[in-house]
Amino acid sequence: MSVPIVRTVAELRRIVGxxxxxxxxxxxxxxxxxxxxxxxxxxRAALADAERVIVTLFVxxxxxxxAADLAAYPRTENEDAAKxxxxxxxxxxxxxxxxxxxAGFATTVSVTGVSEGLCGAHRPGHFDGxxxxxxxxxxxxxxxxxxxxxxxxxxxxxxxxxxxxxxxxIEVTGCPTVREADGxxxxxxxxxxxxxxxxxxxxxxxxxxxxxxxxxxxxxxxLLLAEARARIEAAGFREVEYLELRAEDDLAPLxxxxxxxxxxxxxxxGETRLIDNVSxxxxxxxxxxxxxxxxxxxx
Ligand code: PAF
Numbered sequence: 001m002s003v004p005i006v007r008t009v010a011e012l013r014r015i016v017g018x019x020x021x022x023x024x025x026x027x028x029x030x031x032x033x034x035x036x037x038x039x040x041x042x043x044r045a046a047l048a049d050a051e052r053v054i055v056t057l058f059v060x061x062x063x064x065x066x067a068a069d070l071a072a073y074p075r076t077e078n079e080d081a082a083k084x085x086x087x088x089x090x091x092x093x094x095x096x097x098x099x100x101x102x103a104g105f106a107t108t109v110s111v112t113g114v115s116e117g118l119c120g121a122h123r124p125g126h127f128d129g130x131x132x133x134x135x136x137x138x139x140x141x142x143x144x145x146x147x148x149x150x151x152x153x154x155x156x157x158x159x160x161x162x163x164x165x166x167x168x169x170i171e172v173t174g175c176p177t178v179r180e181a182d183g184x185x186x187x188x189x190x191x192x193x194x195x196x197x198x199x200x201x202x203x204x205x206x207x208x209x210x211x212x213x214x215x216x217x218x219x220x221x222x223l224l225l226a227e228a229r230a231r232i233e234a235a236g237f238r239e240v241e242y243l244e245l246r247a248e249d250d251l252a253p254l255x256x257x258x259x260x261x262x263x264x265x266x267x268x269x270g271e272t273r274l275i276d277n278v279s280x281x282x283x284x285x286x287x288x289x290x291x292x293x294x295x296x297x298x299x
Contacts (some may be wrong), residue, residue, distance in 0.1 A: 001085055001086075001088075002085050002143055003081050003084045003089050003091065004091055005077075005091075005092045005093075006093055007093075007095055009140045012091070012093050012140055015091060016052075016142050016143070019051075024050070025050040025052070025144050026143040027046035027047075027050035027052070027053050027054070027143055027144065027146065027147060028046070028054045028055075028137065028138070028141045028145070028146050028170075029053065029054070029056070029146070029147050030088075030134055030148070032058065032059045032060060033059065033074070033075065033077060034073070034076050034188040035076075035083050036188060037129050038151060038177070038186040038187075040084075040087060041149075041176075041178050043055060043084065043087050043147075044286070045173065047087065047089070050162050053090050054089075054092075054141050054143065055084055055089050055091070056092075056093045056137050057077060057092060057094045058094065058095055058100060058183070059073050059075060059139075060100075060129055060130070061129075062084070062132055063126050063129030063133065065123050065124065067244065074188060077094060085269060091149055093137075100133065100136065108132050109132045109135045109166075110127075110131065111162050114154065114250060114251045115127035115128075115154070115158045117244070118154050118266070119266060119275065119287060120154065121242070122242070122266065123127065123276065123279045124223065127154075127155070129171065130158060130159070131158055131159070135166060135168065138163060138168045139168065140202065143170060144170065145171045145172075145173060146163075146170050147173050148172065149174070149175055150174045150175060150176055150177050150277070151187065151275070151276070151277075153174075153264060154264065156172070156174045157228070157251055160172045171297075174257060177276070182202040183202045183206055184202045185204075185205060185275075185276045187274065189272055190274075192271070192272045193269065193270070193272055194270065195237075197270050200237070201269055201274065202237040203232060203237070204232060204265060204267060205278075207228050207232050208265060208276055208277070208278045211224050211225070212228075212278045212279065215261070215281060216257070216282070217284060218257075220259060221254065221256055222255070222259060225243055225244070227247065229243050232265070232267055236269070237267045237268060237269050238267075238268045238270060239267065240266075240267045241267060241268065242264070242265065242266050243263075243265045243267075244263075244264055245261050245262070246261065246264060247259055247262070248261060248279065257280060260279070260280075260281060260282055261281075261282060262279055263279075263280045264276075
């Protein structure tokens with residue numbers, strides 16, 4: 001069985017209209033393709049939630065900071081469709097650039113607060129691009145539910161804020177980060193790592209999990225973050241772009257862990273920028289997935 005592919009908003013709406021007339025709940029999984037097990041876990045979660053699941057595949061130029069990065073982004077539509085078919089996804093929506101941003105397109109959706117700092121500080125305009133395309137995808141698909149990975153935790157909070165602020169009637173669900181057996185968070189960027197970098201990469205998750213545990217035990221946030229930075233660099237990362245403890249819900253900086261926190265990092269390993277995050281519960285001995293478990297929270 002192959003997944004039907006549609007390329008226009010009109011056709012997407014026509015099909016979703018027939019599903020709605022049949023009384024089906026509809027979920028959407030927005031992606032930029034190059035699908036890996038992390039994406040597939042979102043599709044499985046969507047299929048468990050809704051009778052009809054749309055996967056979108058659009059490499060969104062508005063969220064790239066560099067033309068070279070956009071050009072280098074993998075385009076693997078046939079392989080992606082082949083990965084989706086056995087799961088039972090019902091539709092793959094692959095608009096081209098003109099369908100998504102026709103001539104004269106002049107609107108930007110910009111979310112303040114949660115999009116500031118962290119990746120927002122280092123990738124200017126990135127979250128405007130994400131909020132703009134995701135709001136369009138939500139309105140185009142008219143789905144009841146949407147699924148995103150917690151791997152891009154700041155993006156998830158930007159999308160939640162945007163949907164709430166614009167009264168888009170959709171439930172946004174964040175799904176746990178899927179990890180390799182050694183703890184490295186799955187990412188389409190991992191293929192860019194050399195063999196030696198790939199050996200170093202799991203240190204990022206290891207330091208995050210250990211730091212979160214010690215934060216929960218009450219150690220100083222400031223001292224632990226400084227130590228964690230030093231450990232990541234000592235492991236072989238070229239630069240830690242940011243390593244911060246933020247509040248889980250509104251991403252406010254947390255100088256002390258007095259409410260549910262999230263420890264977020266971006267670091268450069270050679271020419272590859274890796275991001276990751278783990279929860280930092282504000283109490284002791286909360287179980288988290290150590291490296292070696294496949295999915296955060298599956299213990
Ligand atoms: O996470 C991604 O793949 C993209 O940022 C998204 C949400 C599909 C928007 O282009």
